[in-house]
Amino acid sequence: MTFKETKIYQIILFSIAIIMIVMGVLIFITPPSIFPDPSWGFQVMRSMQMGGKFNMIPSPDPSDISKNISSFLSWWSPGQYLTPYFFKTITGLNTGRAAALTVILGNLSGLAGFYFFFKKAGFSRVVTAVSLLFILIQQAFWVPYAYYNGGEILLFAFEGWFLLGCISFNKVDARLLVFILCSGWIGFFCKSSFMWIYASGLLCLWIRLSKGESNWFGWIKKGIGLGIPAILSLAVVYLVYLSKGENPASASGGFKLTFEALGFPLASPLLAGFSVDDMLNGLIFGNDPQQFTYTQMVLILVTLAILSILLIILLLRYIPHNNYRLFIIVFYAISILFFGYSFFEAGSHILRVTAFSYHGFINRTGRNLPG
Numbered sequence: 001m002t003f004k005e006t007k008i009y010q011i012i013l014f015s016i017a018i019i020m021i022v023m024g025v026l027i028f029i030t031p032p033s034i035f036p037d038p039s040w041g042f043q044v045m046r047s048m049q050m051g052g053k054f055n056m057i058p059s060p061d062p063s064d065i066s067k068n069i070s071s072f073l074s075w076w077s078p079g080q081y082l083t084p085y086f087f088k089t090i091t092g093l094n095t096g097r098a099a100a101l102t103v104i105l106g107n108l109s110g111l112a113g114f115y116f117f118f119k120k121a122g123f124s125r126v127v128t129a130v131s132l133l134f135i136l137i138q139q140a141f142w143v144p145y146a147y148y149n150g151g152e153i154l155l156f157a158f159e160g161w162f163l164l165g166c167i168s169f170n171k172v173d174a175r176l177l178v179f180i181l182c183s184g185w186i187g188f189f190c191k192s193s194f195m196w197i198y199a200s201g202l203l204c205l206w207i208r209l210s211k212g213e214s215n216w217f218g219w220i221k222k223g224i225g226l227g228i229p230a231i232l233s234l235a236v237v238y239l240v241y242l243s244k245g246e247n248p249a250s251a252s253g254g255f256k257l258t259f260e261a262l263g264f265p266l267a268s269p270l271l272a273g274f275s276v277d278d279m280l281n282g283l284i285f286g287n288d289p290q291q292f293t294y295t296q297m298v299l300i301l302v303t304l305a306i307l308s309i310l311l312i313i314l315l316l317r318y319i320p321h322n323n324y325r326l327f328i329i330v331f332y333a334i335s336i337l338f339f340g341y342s343f344f345e346a347g348s349h350i351l352r353v354t355a356f357s358y359h360g361f362i363n364r365t366g367r368n369l370p371g
Contacts, residue, residue, distance in 0.1 A: 005126050012129040016111070016136060024104040027145050031096030032103065038150030041081030042095065044073050048085075055241075074245035079189040080150025103144040106157035111135065113160020120167050122321040139275035151191030158190050159197060166201040167323050172209060172222060177229045184233030188241075195234075196338035200331045202230055207326060265336040267304035269311055276304065 056070040088098035118128040187194035
């Protein structure tokens with residue numbers, strides 16, 4: 001690396017460090033408000049602090065409101081409240097500053113994880129630094145500093161390290177099996193939607209490790225070896241957590257094939273990378289007043305979908321790193337299948353509108369965590 005490239009690399013990382021320090025101090029002084037999803041978890045945390053059972057949330061009995069009933073909160077993963085609860089317990093901080101500490105450490109861990117992942121994928125230090133800067137300027141990175149969103153910040157904290165593991169192992173051994181087993185548990189603890197990332201990462205890992213096999217038997221053998229700890233990990237998650245209450249899977253209404261079901265996932269690289277959907281208050285569904293008509297938004301979505309596909313093609317053509325190209329193909333394909341099914345099931349648009357309604361309510365009221 002030339003002297004000029006070294007200076008650019010150092011300047012970018014130094015700038016990121018300064019920004020992270022300043023924002024860390026500010027959020028610790030003024031803790032974030034709270035999104036609706038983690039607010040349910042904090043209610044569970046309060047119940048547990050008062051002697052309630054693990055992950056049980058009390059509510060009035062519909063048949064007799066003078067009494068309470070308790071139900072297992074399996075709709076959201078437990079990390080959104082257990083992580084701040086952990087920091088609150090070991091440091092003596094109040095709930096607001098424990099959540100702020102979660103955001104600070106989560107973003108630091110996320111940037112570090114992706115830094116090492118990009119390096120392992122073969123990118124230069126300058127490209128790696130620019131990639132981190134691009135992550136930092138996205139709206140999704142800054143949302144937790146204003147509104148604690150629980151699972152999103154925890155997922156970001158872990159995702160880069162998981163991808164690093166998927167690109168680092170070169171043989172099936174005990175360490176790899178432990179990595180697969182524990183990754184499923186840690187990822188689900190962070191956020192339940194990690195499951196599609198889990199499947200995508202393991203598929204990349206399987207393809208990487210099986211490339212040298214001369215016949216399909218070798219591929220199948222390695223697939224079984226990787227599949228056993230993955231199935232065991234998911235089975236424990238289901239038996240210990242998901243099976244004890246309602247969750248998005250149990251509330252499924254069946255798949256509804258619509259234009260949006262494919263358009264949103266296809267356009268996801270640009271929608272997510274440049275926060276387009278957030279800045280427009282929801283392209284198709286949203287509670288706030290829409291900035292465009294439905295026809296205009298469909299045209300925007302089609303344009304972004306086409307541009308996203310072209311972007312993926314260009315990346316596959318010009319990026320020289322085979323492992324990274326594999327990750328792009330697999331993650332883009334799985335994301336289309338996952339989000340096309342999960343967020344546009346029959347009737348799921350009602351849930352989405354409800355979510356946006358809560359989002360708008362919190363934006364307007366700005367309910368803060370204590371601190």
